[in-house]
Amino acid sequence: AQKVTQAQTEISVVEKEDVTLDCVYETRDTTYYLFWYKQPPSGELVFLIRRNSFDEQNEISGRYSWNFQKSTSSFNFTITASQVVDSAVYFCALSEARYSSASKIIFGSGTRLSIRP
């Protein structure tokens, strides 16, 4: 069975600090996808990134970076020089690329990130 664990329920840092959000996943499949979504206080869910299981290359997008390590089943998300606008709930998610035709995604319980001015 697939499972996504975000052990950090809440994190609070001062603006400009770096912060890493942890994500650990479980799956028996060899081919799968990992995602991060952001849910700001306004409530919408914003897609941030998708990573395929066969691509362990880390990715950087501006102040955001993602570290995918299959050996530890982790897909961590780092925000560098955090800003107040980064305050949100962040969800890590997993989808198995099975024979089924639907891309069902399993979400973690989320990490609430608060950036203090």
Added chain:
Amino acid sequence: NAGVTQTPKFRVLKTGQSMTLLCAQDMNHEYMYWYRQDPGMGLRLIHYSVGEGTTAKGEVPDGYNVSRLKKQNFLLGLESAAPSQTSVYFCASSYERERPEQFFGPGTRLTVL
């Protein structure tokens, strides 16, 4: 493009009442999904559809029905609302299996008294 839209944004029901939530997407996505979000529980899949005229059960389907009569629309129905169905409901859509990222609507906040 409007992306994924949901109607209504807010609704208050009394126990036993029925209602339908409408989801529409203009991205020509094949797959559509309904989730509910409850505090501390992340998102849980209610029902999903892999194409026009098809539906399937997700993780928490009891008390809900869905229909996908048109590719761009996915309806979620509550036949007899219960307080346990108080939640925020999100619709999402995705293009294909090889591009499985889902794009979400703004959500519907439903309260059942």
